[in-house]
Amino acid sequence: MSPTAVNGSSTSREHEVTGRTPVTPHGTAPGPGHPVDLQAARAALRLALPEPGSKFSQDDEWCVVAEPDGSWAEYRFHDYDRIFGVRGLYEKIFYDVLGCDSPRFMVGLLNDALASADVPAGSLRVLDLGAGNGIMAEELAAVGVEHSVGVDILPEARDAAERDRPGLYDGYHVADLTALPASEREALASHGLNTLTVVAALGFGDIPPAAFRTAYDLIAPDGWVVMTIKDAFLEETDTSGFGGMIGESIRSGALEVVRRERFQHRLATDSSPLLYEGIVARKRGPLAG
Structure with a gap:
């Protein structure tokens, strides 16, 4: 099964899904409680979803994320402990790519x-x-x-x-x-x-x-x-x-x-x-x- 890359470019799956660039959850510029470097970390992340047409139950969904050494690691969406350990990854997956509101x-x-x-x-x-x-x-x-x-x-x-x-x-x-x-x-x-x-x-x-x-x-x-x-x-x-x-x-x-x-x-x-x-x-x- 081939994943679909998501990297924030105009031809990526992210653009197709959300039609927007990363923003804070309520659509404002970063404030005192929302450091700018979170936004930078979020924008720099690269991830890939399962190929189009692949369907999973909500508790079995997953993606793969580019690691600093160039390898790719799989993250299940309910593995919150791992996701929270990567700055900006939660926002990247659920807000920038999948449009959580x-x-x-x-x-x-x-x-x-x-x-x-x-x-x-x-x-x-x-x-x-x-x-x-x-x-x-x-x-x-x-x-x-x-x-x-x-x-x-x-x-x-x-x-x-x-x-x-x-x-x-x-x-x-x-x-x-x-x-x-x-x-x-x-x-x-x-x-x-x-x-x-x-x-x-x-x-x-x-x-x-x-x-x-x-x-x-x-x-x-x-x-x-x-x-x-x-x-x-x-x-x-x-x-x-x-x-x-x-x-x-x-x-x-x-x-x-x-x-x-x-x-x-x-x-x-x-x-x-x-x-x-x-x-x-x-x-x-x-x-x-």
């Missing part, structure tokens, strides 16, 4: 909901679950959110956030929320959290239902819940546990949906759209189940 889209949806409720963005105290290298925190800061706490199970994610977007989080916890120690729970609770964001991280085993429940329970009553989830995980045939938990919570009113839109999360490696549900809700009670 979820953080910007969801923050826009949240901002609309806040405006309708006459709630200032500066009043939010956010728990960003599956925080990765901080792209969601960057988007939140751009609309006026002043306090965000990151949580991820990978130390490589925390290291990448501190390397690429320093100062955006008021704390970053490397923790397994399915087995959260009391000390970590108390540390998170001390932030007075009233908003949960989980963007492009639910399902596929990255964040199991038990971890989502733990994070949800840390949010104050009537707080905000902002999440994306692949539509298949909300169907009756879903076996991940999310369909029943979230679906029942919406039906019972424990999750009061104020915005919900189906949107294109990104492209698959074969250029077909990956569609997600974007949900902004208020926490009105405990999750079902």
